[in-house]
Amino acid sequence: MFRYNIKLALRSMRRNPIMTTLMIAAIAVGIGVSMTTLTVHYMMSGNPIPQKSDVLFAITLDSWNPLRPFDDDRPERAPHQLTYADAERLVNLAEGKRQTAMFETSLIIEPENAGELPFEVGARAATSDFFAMFNVPFLYGSGWDQGADTAAATVAVLTRQLNERLFGGENSVGRELLIQDRRFRVVGVADTWEPVPRFYDPINGGFQEVQDMFIPFNLTRELELGSAGSDWGWKSEDIETFEQWLNSESVWVQYFVELDSPRGREAYIEHLDAYVEGQKQLGRFERPMNNNIYDVMEWMEYHEVVSNDSKVLVGLSFMFLLVCILSTIALLLTKFVGKKGEVSLRRALGADRRTIFRQQIVEVAVIGVAGGLIGLGLAMLGLKGIIALYEPPPGLARLDWVMTATAIGLSVASGILAGLYPAWRVCQIPPASQLKTL
Numbered sequence: 001m002f003r004y005n006i007k008l009a010l011r012s013m014r015r016n017p018i019m020t021t022l023m024i025a026a027i028a029v030g031i032g033v034s035m036t037t038l039t040v041h042y043m044m045s046g047n048p049i050p051q052k053s054d055v056l057f058a059i060t061l062d063s064w065n066p067l068r069p070f071d072d073d074r075p076e077r078a079p080h081q082l083t084y085a086d087a088e089r090l091v092n093l094a095e096g097k098r099q100t101a102m103f104e105t106s107l108i109i110e111p112e113n114a115g116e117l118p119f120e121v122g123a124r125a126a127t128s129d130f131f132a133m134f135n136v137p138f139l140y141g142s143g144w145d146q147g148a149d150t151a152a153a154t155v156a157v158l159t160r161q162l163n164e165r166l167f168g169g170e171n172s173v174g175r176e177l178l179i180q181d182r183r184f185r186v187v188g189v190a191d192t193w194e195p196v197p198r199f200y201d202p203i204n205g206g207f208q209e210v211q212d213m214f215i216p217f218n219l220t221r222e223l224e225l226g227s228a229g230s231d232w233g234w235k236s237e238d239i240e241t242f243e244q245w246l247n248s249e250s251v252w253v254q255y256f257v258e259l260d261s262p263r264g265r266e267a268y269i270e271h272l273d274a275y276v277e278g279q280k281q282l283g284r285f286e287r288p289m290n291n292n293i294y295d296v297m298e299w300m301e302y303h304e305v306v307s308n309d310s311k312v313l314v315g316l317s318f319m320f321l322l323v324c325i326l327s328t329i330a331l332l333l334t335k336f337v338g339k340k341g342e343v344s345l346r347r348a349l350g351a352d353r354r355t356i357f358r359q360q361i362v363e364v365a366v367i368g369v370a371g372g373l374i375g376l377g378l379a380m381l382g383l384k385g386i387i388a389l390y391e392p393p394p395g396l397a398r399l400d401w402v403m404t405a406t407a408i409g410l411s412v413a414s415g416i417l418a419g420l421y422p423a424w425r426v427c428q429i430p431p432a433s434q435l436k437t438l
Contacts, residue, residue: 203230232251328414
């Protein structure tokens with residue numbers, strides 16, 4: 001019976017090709033627009049590390065001005081980052097399963113080839129746990145060990161792109177780089193790794209690209225590394241040397257901890273409270289106790305990685321899809337009512353209303369599938385346009401299997417929704433009133 005209904009649907013669609021084309025086009029355009037915005041929103045709000053997002057936590061300590069909060073609009077919030085001294089002490093305490101203090105900086109690489117000029121690269125200073133905590137894949141080698149952290153060794157992990165530029169993509173483990181008059185040994189080359197959003201550092205935007213290389217956090221003093229990210233201060237301090245800046249109340253270091261399980265959250269907060277209590281006795285942390293930890297998804301929400309503008313755009317696109325569905329309903333009413341003579345004849349020959357209704361619904365489902373497939377193509381074009389205009393990070397503007405299935409399901413649902421009333425309407429026409437005109 002289903003095959004028979006499909007055959008009838010295709011025959012009916014061929015009978016009115018212009019109207020069929022208009023209905024398919026209406027659904028296709030609605031699906032194309034809505035799936036373009038929904039896909040971007042889905043990728044922006046997705047879980048960037050689902051395997052362990054519930055055991056990775058960002059740390060905040062309220063070391064801010066005792067006279068006013070860090071954020072006047074949200075006074076309950078502590079600064080998003082830590083002072084260098086606090087981050088260094090927490091790393092040394094090593095209370096979690098793994099922990100990393102980190103910040104964004106920049107370095108000057110001096111190529112060995114005399115014909116090449118020195119160039120600047122973005123770098124992330126972090127501890128050795130960074131790579132295991134965030135599941136960084138490796139093409140060659142690995143991250144450095146804790147011994148390199150302790151010794152502040154001049155070692156580096158390169159991204160695949162930087163390795164291509166410097167060494168033509170070859171295994172560069174063991175090779176050396178001249179960086180700011182220091183010899184750095186390459187210990188690993190990270191494979192393609194672009195978490196979307198960039199959950200470990202969303203402060204200046206969750207869709208920034210990963211830095212070109214990684215170096216030990218403990219090189220900060222030796223190389224006098226400056227922060228290329230946000231640096232906030234509240235206290236008037238006489239800072240004349242780099243060491244004084246490191247010991248100042250300026251907050252510019254991000255801190256993440258990995259716990260054995262989500263249940264360890266409260267115990268870790270107690271650890272932070274004990275640390276802050278000790279600092280209070282030294283005259284620091286004059287504000288009320290306000291230490292917090294946020295898992296990955298909470299941290300994304302905290303920083304509003306998915307803006308309200310994106311949500312509004314998705315809502316508007318689905319309103320446009322609704323307009324397309326209403327247009328399809330009008331077209332289907334015209335088409336189905338135009339078949340009232342045929343329907344009345346079938347009713348007179350013994351077909352019941354359920355059979356007629358089912359056949360009409362199969363027809364609109366076929367129209368929905370056709371519109372969905374074309375809409376998928378339009379969505380792909382829309383995403384390519386977004387890539388060309390805005391150059392988003394890899395993976396942000398692409399249709400995965402979830403979005404593809406959603407598009408097909410949404411198109412079929414749209415077609416059926418559009419066809420419910422017209423199909424019901426044509427089934428209510430009394431056969432006798434039409435048979436007289438045949």
